[in-house]
Amino acid sequence: MSTDAPDSSTPVEAPIKLSAVEKIKQESNYLMGTIDQELQDPVDHFNNDNLQLLKFHGSYQQDDRDMRIKLKKSGGGKAYSMMLRCRIPGGRLTSDQLVAHLDMCDELGNSTLKITTRQTLQLHGILKSDLREVIKRVNECGLSSLAACGDVNRNIMCCPAKRVGPIHAQLEQFTDELTTALAPQTPAYHELWITDPDTGEKSLADGGEPNSSSNPVIDEPLYGPTYLPRKFKVGIALPEDNCIDIYTQDLGFIAVVRDEKIIGYNVTVGGGMGRTPSAKKTFPALAKRMAFVTPEQAIDVAKAVIIVQRDNGNRSDRKVARMKYLIADWGIERFRSEVETVFGEKLADCTEDDVHGFDDHMGWQAQGDGKWSYGLNVENGRLYDNEKTQFKTAFRKICAEFNREIRFTGHQSIIFCDIEEGEKDRLIEIIREHGIPTTEQTSTVRRWSMSCVALPTCGLAITESERRLPSLIDSIEEPLAKLGLSGERFTIRMTGCPNGCARPYNADLALVGKAVGKYTLFTGGGWLGNRLAEIYKDAVKDDEVVDEMIGLFAAFKANREGTESFGDFCARVGVEKLAELAEAAPRP
Structure with a gap:
């Protein structure tokens, strides 16, 4: 390899100007940054550089946006908290691991737990002062948050x-x-969260990671220092x-x-x-x-x-x-x-x-070994307890009584595995006695819908998603039934911004946050997921969304060919013709 200097006549490319995040990674010492110092600081939030690095450790800093105006009026700052996401390959975990997360959401979070669109769990509302304890407990139950973000x-x-x-x-x-x-090989995760900060000794199981603090590495053979x-x-x-x-x-x-x-x-x-x-x-x-x-x-x-x-x-x-x-x-x-x-x-x-x-693996399905799995629809993946519905209490009881494997789907729902034939009625009994609709009681349109978190915790959200979609589904279930489409399978996905965390752009029908109280409507994807949707209408006001959706369903009912799906129909006629058909179609 030549070491000669380049010919002066040869043009030299200007160095690439790195983004701010690239510089943070470059100077982070393999994701360590100054997170350890900040964990000891009583201030309730992290600085901007460490916020970027904390993502690699599975955590995002958020604030309660519902509280912003109130706090501003009272002269206070933001209501900061951390979100922690676990890494659960293929969505497979034990009953004990689910119960451990239910404990954490009650004791160290906002008392709810979120099944994500990537088959894992998110804890919200964690105070900065509790973050080390939460990650410690995640690892103690044999899981990890490293590389979840x-x-x-x-x-x-x-x-x-x-x-x-x-x-x-x-x-x-x-x-x-x-x-x-x-997996990343940096020892930073274990040094920050697994090693006891007072003794320097490893205090718990490493969550199945290949790189424990007892066997540290000094580089990243796959990712390099800037990942x-x-x-x-x-x-x-x-x-x-x-x-x-x-x-x-x-x-x-x-x-x-x-x-x-x-x-x-x-x-x-x-x-x-x-x-x-x-x-x-x-x-x-x-x-x-x-x-x-x-x-x-x-x-x-x-x-x-x-x-x-x-x-x-x-x-x-x-x-x-x-x-x-x-x-x-x-x-x-x-x-x-x-x-x-x-x-x-x-x-x-x-x-x-x-x-x-x-x-979607919902309902009863035979495993092939004489046992059954039961897929339970969890609307938008949110696990909570209130006067009407008690997901957390029910799941605790199921885990204690059955103690079987748990699996999460890519549609934010849960599968209880290894149920014996004689146990099927008891599982359904527990679900019903806690006010949870069974999958069989859930409408097809609700079962095939999903949303991102959006407001109040996501800093990128422009408008509502998780808190709005259930009422939208409430509003279209009866019209769909009147049109004879209540058994029709199609995906409805809603996001509070265009970043697409609930995978809206390949859905049959999607609502994507455009501005405050306004959504872009996409149509023409499909439940199979191999076709992109197109913009049907832009900046649709929240109070007009349901009427627009009903118009689309009416057009589908009046003009579909054979047994084509809703997404296939929308893709076939195109957005311009679709608008004409929706305007002309008789409403239920």
Whole structure:
């Protein structure tokens, strides 16, 4: 390798101007920053630099936006708290682990627990002074919050169905192996949260991490000192069951099954939902099919994809730093070529296998071993107790009485596993006696809807989502029944801003926060998740949303062809014609 100075006539490229977050990561000493000092400071919030680093540790700082005006009038500051997200690969956990989180939400949070759209749990309302204790307790129950957020691979999604046989066993093993292979190696997490701050000794289990403080590392062999340019999401699906929205992931693995065995995966790359309407350079994208890999190649190919994004993703503008923008700029052929170069050999083309079904795993389903699983719809994933409904009390009782495996779905719901035939009635009895609607009592439209958290805790939210969607569903259930569409399956997704945390841009129908009290309506995606929706109407006032939705359903009823789905119908007629049909269709 030559060490000669470059010829003076050769143009020298100007160094890339890094974004502020890149500089914070670069100077963080592998995510340590000054978090330890701030944890000892009695001030109720963290500084801006450490806020960026805390995301890698699984935590976001938030404030109660409902309290802002009141506090401002009284001369006070913001009502700060922390949100902590766990990493639960494939949404699989034990009854004891769920109870531990229910305890934490009562003792150290805001008394509610949130099942997320990525099959994990979020605790809200944690005071800064309690954050160390919460993360300590998460690890004590054998879980972790490391890499649940931040510019790294986050919680890996996988079909949560419990099925006896080699296919699901392979999926779950691959999920676990990939989680370990793609985990950050920094010792900062363990030094901050696992090691006793007074004695310096490791005081608890390390949550299954590969890098305990007893075996520290000094670098990040996969991520490097500045990690990825932006967040990174991975999903694993079966062709007949795209319950984790494979095409919305940065990196996806669609299992290729032959003779009841997974012989490999069709790899998809470049999915991502976030967009900024004011920045035309941003857009939602569905992943592109890249190549077929064998099970033996899969982990190294995943690492190669991450390395290509690590070394080439945009580090000067976070708005266009996701991998989807790199692929849009390069094209899938060049991206694949770069991955093959890093991997070290050519990859085979994708097989014909692709997603063609979606099972939400709700209700009773046979596991194949004589036992049953029961999927219970949890509206928007929120677990709480009030005078009418007691999710937390019911789940505590189920966990104590049955003590079986728990699984979360990508639609924010829960699956109770390993139920014996003779126990089925008792499980339903507990659910009903705590005021919780069973899945069988839940309307189809409610069952297939989901929302992000939005107000009051999300700092990015423009308008309501989780607190608004249930009443919207209330308002459309009767009109749908009158139209004869109450059994029709279609996805409704709602977000408080365009960042797309509830995956709205591939839904049959979506409401995305545009301005205070206004939403952009999208139509024409689908429950299968392999088609992007289009903007139907922009800046629709909150009090007009229900009427707009009913008009769409009426148009669908009057003009559908055969058994086409709602999303297929909207995509077929197009948004302009759809508006005409909605205006002309008789309302129920």
